[in-house]
Each structure stands twice: as C-alpha cells, then as structure tokens.
Amino acid sequence: MTEHLLDDGPVLLNVTDGVAQLRLNRPESSNGMDVPLLRALHEAVLRCHVRQDVRVVVLSGAGRNFCAGGDVKTFAAKGESLPGYLREATAWLQLASAALMQLDAPVVVAVQGYAAGGAGLGLVCAADLVVAEESARLMSGAVRVGMAPDAGTTVTLGRIVGQRRAMEILLTNPTLTAAEAAELGLVTRVVPDGELESHVAELASQLAAAAPLALAATKRLVLAGASASVHQQLPEEARIVAELSGTHDAREGLAAVLERRTPRFEGR
Known part of the structure; x- marks a missing residue:
C-alpha cells in the first residue's frame, strides 16, 4: 500500500x-x-x-x-x-x-x-x-x-x-x-x-529488506571514517559491532543463516 x-x-x-x-x-x-x-x-x-x-x-x-x-x-x-x-x-x-x-x-x-x-x-x-x-x-x-x-x-x-x-x-x-x-x-x-x-x-x-540498524550504523561509520584514522575508527567499529550483536535483527540474521532461510528484519 x-x-x-x-x-x-x-x-x-x-x-x-x-x-x-x-x-x-x-x-x-x-x-x-x-x-x-x-x-x-x-x-x-x-x-x-x-x-x-x-x-x-x-x-x-x-x-x-x-x-x-x-x-x-x-x-x-x-x-x-x-x-x-x-x-x-x-x-x-x-x-x-x-x-x-x-x-x-x-x-x-x-x-x-x-x-x-x-x-x-x-x-x-x-x-x-x-x-x-x-x-x-x-x-x-x-x-x-x-x-x-x-x-x-x-x-x-x-x-x-x-x-x-x-x-x-x-x-x-x-x-x-x-x-x-x-x-x-x-x-x-x-x-x-x-x-x-x-x-x-x-x-x-x-x-x-536489509537490517535497518546495521545499514544506519554502517553509514555513520563510513562517513566518520572519511575524516578519521584507522586507529581512531577501530574502537568505534568494535563498539558498534558489539552493540548491534544484542539486537533482535542480529539474532534473526544468525538464525536465518543456520536455518538456511531469508531473514525477516524488524529494525530492533
């Protein structure tokens, strides 16, 4: 609609x-x-x-x-x-x-x-x-x-x-x-x-159809990386990855891989 x-x-x-x-x-x-x-x-x-x-x-x-x-x-x-x-x-x-x-x-x-x-x-x-x-x-x-x-x-x-x-x-x-x-x-x-x-x-x-939280985080990291050094960016990448791993979408993505199906992301 x-x-x-x-x-x-x-x-x-x-x-x-x-x-x-x-x-x-x-x-x-x-x-x-x-x-x-x-x-x-x-x-x-x-x-x-x-x-x-x-x-x-x-x-x-x-x-x-x-x-x-x-x-x-x-x-x-x-x-x-x-x-x-x-x-x-x-x-x-x-x-x-x-x-x-x-x-x-x-x-x-x-x-x-x-x-x-x-x-x-x-x-x-x-x-x-x-x-x-x-x-x-x-x-x-x-x-x-x-x-x-x-x-x-x-x-x-x-x-x-x-x-x-x-x-x-x-x-x-x-x-x-x-x-x-x-x-x-x-x-x-x-x-x-x-x-x-x-x-x-x-x-x-x-x-x-992709995971919106992951897309948003990736955008922010890439844009920030344009004016940061690798050493500055590495801790931020690690923080974001750990943060995303606790989301519903990350668990759904892992489950979809194991179950060999298309993931259904909800943005949470």
Missing part, C-alpha cells in the same frame, strides 16, 4: 513497503532549484527522518533531467536583489543536503539527463548510492556562470573522487558521461536508457 505524504507541489513524497520515493517535480524547468522547491525538499527529507517505517529513500527528478542546477531564469529576474535571494536559496540547499546525509536510511539517487550545478551534482554527492542512465551527464557549472560550488560539494566531491579530480571538475567544468562518472566513483551503477526505474526499484527493494 502506498501512502502519499506530498502529492502536489515542487516535491513529491510517497512511501511504499519501506521505500520513500522523493521526486523533484518541476520538469518544465529541468527541476531547476528555486526557494519554494528547496524549502519543500528540506521538508520532505525531514518527513523521512521521523518515519520509522522508511528503510530507504529514492531521490529522483520528474521529466527529462534529474536536476539542471539552480533556476537560472528565476535568478536572472532577481536583478540587484539576487544576492539576498541566493543567500536564502543556498541556506535551504545546505539544510536539505545535510538532512539527506544524516538520514539513517540509505539514500539512492536516480539520474537521467543532466545532474548539474550545486543542486544537481550536490545532491548526487550527498547520496549513498547513485544509479545513472547511460546517456546521463554530470557537471558542476558554477564557475562557468561566475558562481562558486555549494551544497557541500567542496567537501563531498573530494572525498568521493579525490582532491585533484575534484579541483579539476569544479574549476574546468567538464561534462562527464555516466561512464566517466562511474570510473571516478561518482556514480555507483550505469544502466541502459529506459531501465533506470526498474534497476533503482530492484536496488531499493534489496536495501529495504
């Missing part, structure tokens, strides 16, 4: 069998980010935070493109008031990106067409897994229009592809094919055009 939480407006949200489908819904502007969309995106992500039944979040974009970045037409129309508008827009984008990264549930981004700008590329970098169609393209684009990168990409992109590669992408603004992005580690999987939805649904179903 599907529960529609946001069924109208610039961002849509529904939950089915533990999978939260979060969709950018401004296809006429290639899901270009303006303040109303960014505010709605933040609200939608927060709704996922408080739902105990959400096991995985799938972020996608309606229409031909996942997200072409900021809404250039809206920005240009602001004239001299643009700096104030962008301060508000950037604040909402930062809040939404941070909320995505802080979710316990894994976040999967589905990319068709372009993922560009601080918004498009930034959301890709904020995700845990990224599935892209073969024809998808990714780029920064900020410097090209006299702006600077945002959405945390000056940190997240470097952690994903390395500092030198991140510097090249952000300074020279190459348009990366899905295959090139996958080679850099920016995209997790590349799938044939027209098969994005089915591949993402399969991945989401796999994640939704």
Whole structure:
C-alpha cells in the first residue's frame, strides 16, 4: 500500500513497503532549484527522518533531467536583489543536503539527463548510492556562470573522487558521461536508457529488506571514517559491532543463516 505524504507541489513524497520515493517535480524547468522547491525538499527529507517505517529513500527528478542546477531564469529576474535571494536559496540547499546525509536510511539517487550545478551534482554527492542512465551527464557549472560550488560539494566531491579530480571538475567544468562518472566513483551503477526505474526499484527493494540498524550504523561509520584514522575508527567499529550483536535483527540474521532461510528484519 502506498501512502502519499506530498502529492502536489515542487516535491513529491510517497512511501511504499519501506521505500520513500522523493521526486523533484518541476520538469518544465529541468527541476531547476528555486526557494519554494528547496524549502519543500528540506521538508520532505525531514518527513523521512521521523518515519520509522522508511528503510530507504529514492531521490529522483520528474521529466527529462534529474536536476539542471539552480533556476537560472528565476535568478536572472532577481536583478540587484539576487544576492539576498541566493543567500536564502543556498541556506535551504545546505539544510536539505545535510538532512539527506544524516538520514539513517540509505539514500539512492536516480539520474537521467543532466545532474548539474550545486543542486544537481550536490545532491548526487550527498547520496549513498547513485544509479545513472547511460546517456546521463554530470557537471558542476558554477564557475562557468561566475558562481562558486555549494551544497557541500567542496567537501563531498573530494572525498568521493579525490582532491585533484575534484579541483579539476569544479574549476574546468567538464561534462562527464555516466561512464566517466562511474570510473571516478561518482556514480555507483550505469544502466541502459529506459531501465533506470526498474534497476533503482530492484536496488531499493534489496536495501529495504536489509537490517535497518546495521545499514544506519554502517553509514555513520563510513562517513566518520572519511575524516578519521584507522586507529581512531577501530574502537568505534568494535563498539558498534558489539552493540548491534544484542539486537533482535542480529539474532534473526544468525538464525536465518543456520536455518538456511531469508531473514525477516524488524529494525530492533
């Protein structure tokens, strides 16, 4: 059964069998980010935070493109008031990106067409897994229009592809094919055009069936490990493993292995 939480407006949200489908819904502007969309995106992500039944979040974009970045037409129309508008827009984008990264549930981004700008590329970098169609393209684009990168990409992109590669992408603004992005580690999987939805649904179903406490703990450890030494991380890994071993899901997982059956995880 599907529960529609946001069924109208610039961002849509529904939950089915533990999978939260979060969709950018401004296809006429290639899901270009303006303040109303960014505010709605933040609200939608927060709704996922408080739902105990959400096991995985799938972020996608309606229409031909996942997200072409900021809404250039809206920005240009602001004239001299643009700096104030962008301060508000950037604040909402930062809040939404941070909320995505802080979710316990894994976040999967589905990319068709372009993922560009601080918004498009930034959301890709904020995700845990990224599935892209073969024809998808990714780029920064900020410097090209006299702006600077945002959405945390000056940190997240470097952690994903390395500092030198991140510097090249952000300074020279190459348009990366899905295959090139996958080679850099920016995209997790590349799938044939027209098969994005089915591949993402399969991945989401796999994640939704996994042990949610273990997934959340793994996310936290990997993110913390990006800025920690191995020696700092080893005690935390040991603590988390011991803590998880006392959960119902860990006992269920061990029992399922011994009984040669599929485990039924409950998130406790």
